[in-house]
Amino acid sequence: MLTVEAIRKSFKTKSETVAAVADVSFNVDTGRMLTLLGPSGCGKTSTLRCIAGLERADSGKIVIDGLSLFDSTANLFVPANKRGMGMVFQSYAIWPHMSVYENVAYALNGKGYRSAEVKRLTFEALARVQLENYADRPATRLSGGQQQRVAIARALAGHPKAILFDEPLSNLDTQLRADMRTEIRRLQQEIGMTALYVTHDQAEALAISDHIIIMRKGEVIEQGGPVEIYRRPKHIFTASFIGQSNLIPGKVLSVDPSTFIAAVDTELGLLRGFDTNRNLQPGEKVMLCIRPEDLSMAADKVQSENPNAISGSVLVSIFLGSVVEAHLMCGDTRIKCEFGRYADVARGKQLSLTFAPEAAVVLRAEQA
Amino acid sequence: MSRFWPKDPRMLLAGALALILFYQVVLPFLMIVWTSLKIERPGEPGFLGLDVTTFNYVRALGDNRFWNATWATLAFAGVSTTIAFALGGFLSWSLDRTNTPFAKAISLLLVGRIIVPGILIVISWILIASPNIGILNSLIYNTFGVRNFFNIYSFWGMVWIQSLEMIPLTYLLLSGANQAMDPRLEEASIMTGASIWRTLRSITLPLSWPSIAAALLLLFITAVESFEVPLLIGGRAGVHVYTTEIYLRSSTAPTDWGLAATYAIALLGFCTLLLSIYFWMIRHSERYQTITGKDFKPRRSDLGRWKYLTSGLSMIIVFFITGVPFLMMLYVSFLSMYQPPSAAAFSSMSLVNYVRLFSNPDYALWPLANSTLVGIATATIVVLLVAAISYLVQKTQIRGRRIFDYLAFASIAVPSVTLGAAFLWFYLLVPLPVIGTLAIIILAFVTKFMPTALRFTSASMMKVHPELEEAAQVAGVSTLRNFFYIYLPLIKAGVLAAWFWVMVHSFRELTIALMLSGSGNRTAAVVIFDLWSTGRFTQLAAFGVVMFLILIALIGLSHLLSKRFGVQEAE
Numbered sequence: 026m027l028t029v030e031a032i033r034k035s036f037k038t039k040s041e042t043v044a045a046v047a048d049v050s051f052n053v054d055t056g057r058m059l060t061l062l063g064p065s066g067c068g069k070t071s072t073l074r075c076i077a078g079l080e081r082a083d084s085g086k087i088v089i090d091g092l093s094l095f096d097s098t099a100n101l102f103v104p105a106n107k108r109g110m111g112m113v114f115q116s117y118a119i120w121p122h123m124s125v126y127e128n129v130a131y132a133l134n135g136k137g138y139r140s141a142e143v144k145r146l147t148f149e150a151l152a153r154v155q156l157e158n159y160a161d162r163p164a165t166r167l168s169g170g171q172q173q174r175v176a177i178a179r180a181l182a183g184h185p186k187a188i189l190f191d192e193p194l195s196n197l198d199t200q201l202r203a204d205m206r207t208e209i210r211r212l213q214q215e216i217g218m219t220a221l222y223v224t225h226d227q228a229e230a231l232a233i234s235d236h237i238i239i240m241r242k243g244e245v246i247e248q249g250g251p252v253e254i255y256r257r258p259k260h261i262f263t264a265s266f267i268g269q270s271n272l273i274p275g276k277v278l279s280v281d282p283s284t285f286i287a288a289v290d291t292e293l294g295l296l297r298g299f300d301t302n303r304n305l306q307p308g309e310k311v312m313l314c315i316r317p318e319d320l321s322m323a324a325d326k327v328q329s330e331n332p333n334a335i336s337g338s339v340l341v342s343i344f345l346g347s348v349v350e351a352h353l354m355c356g357d358t359r360i361k362c363e364f365g366r367y368a369d370v371a372r373g374k375q376l377s378l379t380f381a382p383e384a385a386v387v388l389r390a391e392q393a
Numbered sequence: 394m395s396r397f398w399p400k401d402p403r404m405l406l407a408g409a410l411a412l413i414l415f416y417q418v419v420l421p422f423l424m425i426v427w428t429s430l431k432i433e434r435p436g437e438p439g440f441l442g443l444d445v446t447t448f449n450y451v452r453a454l455g456d457n458r459f460w461n462a463t464w465a466t467l468a469f470a471g472v473s474t475t476i477a478f479a480l481g482g483f484l485s486w487s488l489d490r491t492n493t494p495f496a497k498a499i500s501l502l503l504v505g506r507i508i509v510p511g512i513l514i515v516i517s518w519i520l521i522a523s524p525n526i527g528i529l530n531s532l533i534y535n536t537f538g539v540r541n542f543f544n545i546y547s548f549w550g551m552v553w554i555q556s557l558e559m560i561p562l563t564y565l566l567l568s569g570a571n572q573a574m575d576p577r578l579e580e581a582s583i584m585t586g587a588s589i590w591r592t593l594r595s596i597t598l599p600l601s602w603p604s605i606a607a608a609l610l611l612l613f614i615t616a617v618e619s620f621e622v623p624l625l626i627g628g629r630a631g632v633h634v635y636t637t638e639i640y641l642r643s644s645t646a647p648t649d650w651g652l653a654a655t656y657a658i659a660l661l662g663f664c665t666l667l668l669s670i671y672f673w674m675i676r677h678s679e680r681y682q683t684i685t686g687k688d689f690k691p692r693r694s695d696l697g698r699w700k701y702l703t704s705g706l707s708m709i710i711v712f713f714i715t716g717v718p719f720l721m722m723l724y725v726s727f728l729s730m731y732q733p734p735s736a737a738a739f740s741s742m743s744l745v746n747y748v749r750l751f752s753n754p755d756y757a758l759w760p761l762a763n764s765t766l767v768g769i770a771t772a773t774i775v776v777l778l779v780a781a782i783s784y785l786v787q788k789t790q791i792r793g794r795r796i797f798d799y800l801a802f803a804s805i806a807v808p809s810v811t812l813g814a815a816f817l818w819f820y821l822l823v824p825l826p827v828i829g830t831l832a833i834i835i836l837a838f839v840t841k842f843m844p845t846a847l848r849f850t851s852a853s854m855m856k857v858h859p860e861l862e863e864a865a866q867v868a869g870v871s872t873l874r875n876f877f878y879i880y881l882p883l884i885k886a887g888v889l890a891a892w893f894w895v896m897v898h899s900f901r902e903l904t905i906a907l908m909l910s911g912s913g914n915r916t917a918a919v920v921i922f923d924l925w926s927t928g929r930f931t932q933l934a935a936f937g938v939v940m941f942l943i944l945i946a947l948i949g950l951s952h953l954l955s956k957r958f959g960v961q962e963a964e
């Protein structure tokens with residue numbers, strides 16, 4: 026298990042001091058994949074580099090499998106090359122003067138293995154990324170995807186205690202990126218490696234992780250499993266950063282103490298949603314967040330019995346292949362929704378939408 | 394009339410540049426070749442006759458002196474390069490790649506030394522370590538009773554000064570190599586568990602090998618071409634290299650220009666060979682530059698407590714390079730008679746040298762004015778030429794335009810002594826009254842400094858997008874106005890950097906100025922040489938200090954201006 030406790034790191038530039046990481050804590054369970062997700066500049070790379078030992082954190086504590094790697098109170102700092110971690114860089118960092126084989130074997134040489142053993146382990150690592158037939162190629166004569174595979178094999182070869190990925194896929198094109206992320210996930214589960222993955226791509230994070238940490242401005246906003254983060258965000262930032270959400274402002278009228286379904290007074294009428302924080306009080310300003318795919322067309326009759334109904338006219342509709350996306354004007358609020366591909370949503374059409382109260386979340390409005 | 398003028402003014406420009414380059418680069422080169430093939434001297438009847446002979450070559454090759462000079466040149470350049478590279482490499486690593494304290498200040502002092510004229514450095518080391526008058530020797534004699542412990546007039550004395558001279562250049566060359574490497578490549582090695590040393594050995598060094606080899610070659614060429622050290626020390630040390638042989642035979646009686654020309658050809662051929670290898674090498678170095686990714690900053694290794702050691706060593710080296718010559722000049726400039734430091738020496742200090750210097754305008758003011766004039770004129774001419782050349786080569790489609798690039802760059806292979814001799818002889822033949830005037834020095838300097846200046850302007854011209862000119866053309870602006878109103882302002886960063894580089898280097902250049910000097914066109918560097926030859930050390934020191942201050946002011950000015958115009962610090 027990798028434990029990170031209250032890490033802080035700031036950089037001095039000529040004019041100011043940037044707090045790149047401000048108090049970040051989390052655990053990565055052994056054999057699990059944890060992702061740091063957040064917008065550009067939020068301190069993901071800095072956090073990762075502190076864990077790798079390439080950067081020295083200002084304060085905090087880093088422990089792996091009971092072994093302290095960094096502890097500011099004890100003035101302990103284990104240098105990067107003694108931490109026994111593997112790292113995959115965004116720019117691959119493949120050594121251009123070596124062959125594929127040499128790049129991977131480098132990680133094993135000088136660690137007391139016999140040469141036959143080095144060869145076996147190198148080919149084992151290359152086989153894991155399906156590159157065993159490329160062993161003698163000069164590393165520069167590989168495609169981007171292949172270079173990234175070499176980088177992964179190199180990081181795996183020494184059987185590291187944990188492996189760190191810093192946006193490893195961001196230099197690849199879209200199709201390859203999707204393939205590679207499945208590949209990384211398969212490898213990680215196959216070997217059962219402990220992995221820490223950094224990305225600013227929310228789809229990648231959802232696809233690849235056991236656990237996601239949402240970061241903003243150097244701080245952890247919230248964390249949880251991908252499904253939980255997607256379905257039950259506890260923070261407006263998360264709801265809007267991950268996937269798409271319609272945010273409807275309103276005020277809490279009441280909260281059911283057993284189901285935590287909150288009734289919210291909005292300009293679209295009374296709407297109900299789930300209070301994920303389970304602590305809203307009547308009168309609080311909130312946002313009701315509902316995902317486009319959770320809205321469905323309502324039969325006209327139901328409207329009076331079901332309070333969770335919105336109606337409006339279609340402003341624009343876009344055919345996306347598997348679904349049709351439509352934007353509705355409901356009063357002054359613009360609502361985005363998704364329907365099956367056969368839906369008839371011509372511009373100007375009057376529509377009634379409904380959603381299950383459990384599908385929407387009610388989140389405390391952010392104090393600006 | 395209009396039939397004779399090409400319609401496109403760019404063709405006119407190309408024609409004019411072709412003539413200028415032919416005159417400034419090709420003719421002096423032919424002059425050397427021709428002189429080496431003739432018994433008659435330039436200007437003598439029959440010199441232009443077609444009866445060429447290998448007489449001079451037979452004489453040179455059959456003489457031990459030639460082979461001694463060859464051997465001395467190789468040994469001197471080889472050993473100096475090795476030492477400069479070792480010390481410069483250490484500085485580059487500890488100042489740029491580790492957390493050595495005060496690295497920034499140390500490197501500033503180191504690079505700042507480049508502006509000081511080489512002859513001042515040589516003289517200060519003579520005053521320190523020569524037998525009889527060397528300060529260090531008298532200190533050792535007074536404390537240990539050993540006479541003349543150091544002798545600067547020796548092969549090793551030459552090597553010592555030359556190495557110190559070349560360390561700042563080594564540092565600059567290696568810094569460039571450092572910056573071309575992606576720091577992630579080293580971090581990837583560290584992350585596999587490799588030590589700093591293994592990373593240095595297996596990743597950093599192999600990857601920078603092409604740039605390192607190129608740097609070594611360039612240093613070697615610099616040492617082969619060097620003039621000040623062999624001139625002032627080699628004579629008494631009995632070490633004669635090509636450059637001094639050429640100088641002695643062409644500028645001091647009894648002259649032997651035919652022989653000087655053969656030596657010059659040998660030196661030129663040698664430098665051309667090395668430079669070709671150099672360019673071949675750096676062409677390949679780009680293959681390894683794998684700059685990708687957005688975050689790109691070099692990593693500094695944490696040396697722990699060793700950082701105090703690297704800091705201390707760096708300071709000592711830089712003290713030898715910059716501190717010693719400067720302090721020495723300053724000390725001597727206040728003495729009325731040269732003597733080692735003592736209570737008596739310090740109590741007799743006065744400003745008399747400075748007063749004497751300025752009371753005789755022939756000695757200080759005129760030469761300083763000459764140097765300034767030469768610097769400004771050379772810089773201006775060179776910058777206009779290279780701006781036009783890089784425009785022509787990069788932004789027009791004229792056939793054969795690359796020739797201009799090659800011609801303007803070719804003189805980088807021509808050592809200063811060779812160039813000086815070529816211009817001297819050339820104007821004995823051409824009936825222009827320039828010998829003994831500043832004009833001949835400026836003409837030679839233009840050829841000398843064109844190659845480096847060209848690199849500054851080419852680099853910035855490359856960044857100017859062709860659409861800018863096309864836009865102006867569509868708007869109906871003439872080509873000439875285009876050049877002055879679109880290109881010159883856009884490349885002003887490169888132009889300004891080139892101008893100052895040429896200005897400072899013309900100001901301090903000795904070799905060519907000395908070979909072409911008469912009584913009326915002495916520059917500051919030549920005056921230092923004269924004061925040295927007549928043994929007036931104290932006045933010389935005062936002059937050196939004044940010159941040093943002027944150069945500092947120039948650099949400060951260039952720094953200010955480049956900040957204003959957003960120019961990157963020029964090497």
Ligand SMILES: Nc1ncnc2c1ncn2[C@@H]1O[C@H](COP(=O)(O)OP(=O)(O)OP(=O)(O)O)[C@@H](O)[C@H]1O
Nearest residue numbers: 036038043045064065066067068069070071072225
């Ligand atoms: N060496 C440094 N010196 C100064 N500031 C730095 C340095 N490294 C990072 N920063 C600053 O710290 C903050 C966090 O940077 P970091 O690279 O960790 O962000 P990130 O989340 O990885 O972003 P991205 O998704 O763009 O890679 C940024 O504001 C950045 O400008």
Ligand SMILES: [Mg+2]
Nearest residue numbers: 069070071192
């Ligand atoms: Mg990053």
